[in-house]
Amino acid sequence: MGGVKTTTKQKIAFSVLFLCTLIVVLPVLFVLWAILKGGAPAINWQFLSTMPREGMREGGIYPAIIGTIYLVSLSVLFSLPIGLFAAIYLNEYAKDNLLTRLIRLAIVNLSGVSSVVYGLFGLALFVNFLKFGVSILSGALTLAIMNLPVIIIASTEALASVPFSFREVSLSLGASRWQTVRYSVLPNAIPGILTGAILSLARAAGETAPILFTVAAFYLPKLPKSIFDQAMALPYHLYIISTQIPNIKTEVRYGTALVLIGIVFSMNIFAVVIRAKFRKKKKW
Amino acid sequence: MRIRLFKEFIIEKLIFLSGIASILFVILIFVFLLKEGLSFFKEINLFKFISGKHWYPISEPEQFGILPMILGSLLVTLGAIIFAVPLSIGAAFYISEVAPGKIKDILKAGIEMLAAIPSVVLGFIGMITLVPLVKNVLHLPTGLTAFSGSIMLGLMSMPTIISISEDAINAVPKSYKEGALALGATRWQAMYRVTIYAALPGIIAASMLGIGRVIGETMAVMMITGNAAVIPHTFFQPVRTLTATIAAEMGETVYGSMHYYSLFAIGIILFIITFIINITADMVLHRKHK
Numbered sequence: 016m017g018g019v020k021t022t023t024k025q026k027i028a029f030s031v032l033f034l035c036t037l038i039v040v041l042p043v044l045f046v047l048w049a050i051l052k053g054g055a056p057a058i059n060w061q062f063l064s065t066m067p068r069e070g071m072r073e074g075g076i077y078p079a080i081i082g083t084i085y086l087v088s089l090s091v092l093f094s095l096p097i098g099l100f101a102a103i104y105l106n107e108y109a110k111d112n113l114l115t116r117l118i119r120l121a122i123v124n125l126s127g128v129s130s131v132v133y134g135l136f137g138l139a140l141f142v143n144f145l146k147f148g149v150s151i152l153s154g155a156l157t158l159a160i161m162n163l164p165v166i167i168i169a170s171t172e173a174l175a176s177v178p179f180s181f182r183e184v185s186l187s188l189g190a191s192r193w194q195t196v197r198y199s200v201l202p203n204a205i206p207g208i209l210t211g212a213i214l215s216l217a218r219a220a221g222e223t224a225p226i227l228f229t230v231a232a233f234y235l236p237k238l239p240k241s242i243f244d245q246a247m248a249l250p251y252h253l254y255i256i257s258t259q260i261p262n263i264k265t266e267v268r269y270g271t272a273l274v275l276i277g278i279v280f281s282m283n284i285f286a287v288v289i290r291a292k293f294r295k296k297k298k299w
Numbered sequence: 300m301r302i303r304l305f306k307e308f309i310i311e312k313l314i315f316l317s318g319i320a321s322i323l324f325v326i327l328i329f330v331f332l333l334k335e336g337l338s339f340f341k342e343i344n345l346f347k348f349i350s351g352k353h354w355y356p357i358s359e360p361e362q363f364g365i366l367p368m369i370l371g372s373l374l375v376t377l378g379a380i381i382f383a384v385p386l387s388i389g390a391a392f393y394i395s396e397v398a399p400g401k402i403k404d405i406l407k408a409g410i411e412m413l414a415a416i417p418s419v420v421l422g423f424i425g426m427i428t429l430v431p432l433v434k435n436v437l438h439l440p441t442g443l444t445a446f447s448g449s450i451m452l453g454l455m456s457m458p459t460i461i462s463i464s465e466d467a468i469n470a471v472p473k474s475y476k477e478g479a480l481a482l483g484a485t486r487w488q489a490m491y492r493v494t495i496y497a498a499l500p501g502i503i504a505a506s507m508l509g510i511g512r513v514i515g516e517t518m519a520v521m522m523i524t525g526n527a528a529v530i531p532h533t534f535f536q537p538v539r540t541l542t543a544t545i546a547a548e549m550g551e552t553v554y555g556s557m558h559y560y561s562l563f564a565i566g567i568i569l570f571i572i573t574f575i576i577n578i579t580a581d582m583v584l585h586r587k588h589k
Contacts, residue, residue: 017446021485022485023485024485024487025485025487025488027394028487028490028491029397030399031389032389032390032392033393033397034389035385035386035388035389035393036389036390036391036393036394036398036406037388038386039386039387039390039409039410039413039454039457039461040406040410040413041411042413042454043409043410043412043413043416043467044409046416046420046424047412047422048425049424049428050420050424059474093505095302096317097317097320098317099317100313100314100316100317100318101318101321102318103314104314104315104316104317104318105318108311108314108315108318109318114319117322118318118319118321118322119581120578120581121321121322121324121325123580123581124325124573124574124578125321125324127508127511127512127515127573127574127576127577128328128515128539128570128573128574129514129515129516129517129542129569129570130418130515130517130518131515131517131542131545131546131566131569132328132332132515132545132566132569132570132573133328134350134545134546134549135332135335135545135549135562135563135566136327136331136332136459136566137327138549139302139331139332139334139335139563140331140433141328143554144334145488160324161329161398163321163324164321167321170414180370191307192307192311193310193311194307205549213568217415221415221417221419221420222417222418223417223418223419223517223518224349224418224517224518224542224546227546227549227550228549228550239467250417250419250420250518251419253419253420253423254419254422254423254518254522257422257423257426257522258333258426258522264562265427268423268427272420272423272424275417275419275420276417276420279415279416279417280412280415283411283412283415283578299470
């Protein structure tokens with residue numbers, strides 16, 4: 016046979032594929048390294064726990080951290096119940112019909128809508144139409160709808176991984192459909208649902224576009240008092256200090272990015288740990 | 300007993316309502332975009348809006364042409380896809396077919412991490428590292444270009460394309476590959492002569508969802524493409540995307556002004572574009588199961 020040997024070809028091909036993967040993964044390491052290196056010097060107790068001063072050039076990012084925590088906690092309060100119930104419907108109740116197909120299409124579509132379009136929607140519905148104003152409530156509701164697909168998909172998977180026999184046993188003992196879901200399916204799906212919820216929280220914490228016109232306060236060196244107040248939020252703060260505020264120390268920018276990444280990643284890691292623990296404990 | 304039945308009745312109704320909530324929200328989003336955006340189309344016709352070359356929303360007389368932004372979005376998306384799709388497919392094949400167990404897990408974790416980095420953080424890092432790099436290496440007057448945006452957006456679309464392609468590759472029946480191997484093909488030959496064809500619908504759908512992600516991306520693209528609302532001629536000049544226009548200008552509009560409505564009109568167009576992309580991708584994915 017002429018030409019290059021097929022095994023050599025395979026070696027070359029596999030090396031090229033490996034290179035492709037490296038090009039994807041290396042930037043991640045670079046981004047993390049750059050933020051860690053640039054941001055670490057800025058991190059101290061004062062940076063984390065005090066108000067910004069001098070037009071955000073001095074002081075800390077405390078209100079932005081608190082604002083983000085308020086936002087994501089409130090948003091998950093809305094999205095988790097609806098998302099979980101929607102998943103229960105899809106996995107335990109829905110028949111294979113047009114309605115179910117439409118629901119699935121709607122979920123696909125919700126997860127594909129641009130984040131800035133969610134911002135517009137939140138502005139039109141919550142801020143202007145329902146008169147919640149530019150507030151934590153408007154932003155949290157916007158984020159909640161945006162995050163719904165993540166929670167639904169994760170919860171559906173968690174429910175689907177519970178073996179069918181669990182349901183059969185429960186039903187054959189005379190339990191009703193809801194009792195079966197409540198006492199024999201749900202308890203076994205909790206870790207998976209929790210994982211999904213935490214991942215969606217992490218995503219919400221980093222989103223900027225949906226909160227641009229619904230919550231975000233440019234510079235507000237005090238804490239929000241109620242859910243109808245405006246608030247600062249970490250991702251928006253990072254956007255502002257990177258693009259709108261000249262002559263700010265790069266260290267402060269990196270520091271803010273590091274805190275944001277830190278929050279997002281620690282939630283992700285937490286979710287992964289729960290998932291791993293659950294897998295080990297799996298009884299079936 | 301009756302109380303229990305009643306309680307279950309209520310709960311099951313709630314479950315059903317939550318089930319259809321997604322449909323409700325899609326409709327709500329569209330209705331509220333229309334509610335604000337339609338007032339705009341009463342004044343300005345759609346064709347003029349899409350083909351207009353000038354965007355001066357607050358000057359006298361005001362001009363609302365979004366052609367520069369449409370082209371900006373298309374250019375950035377095209378650039379992103381050109382390099383993201385081949386790399387992602389390569390990576391998906393490596394991860395699902397070649398990489399040994401432990402390395403596979405590490406690579407997958409790396410890609411999950413990429414997906415988890417907030418857009419604004421990538422925009423920030425892009426501004427500080429990628430933008431000056433592009434400027435210096437290519438000797439451009441500014442590094443805030445469509446090219447920089449394409450690189451960053453390509454990177455951001457990769458986790459989507461890789462994970463869905465990988466699912467498609469894993470879903471190819473083992474017997475296909477085994478058949479090829481039994482006939483004496485190498486693993487590589489089985490991959491590019493058999494597996495890729497069987498996984499093709501999934502890979503196409505994955506790429507489409509990646510495109511959808513890129514078109515809708517806002518923060519990073521706004522921070523690194525320079526935001527110049529002019530018709531772009533090359534990859535190496537500043538552009539502005541549809542998403543960035545909304546994000547950058549909404550804060551300055553007066554509620555109820557033409558400028559305010561015009562940004563909702565852009566939102567409608569974006570919504571329809573992503574809607575079509577996502578539904579088509581889903582249909583491509585779905586067809587495979589038949």
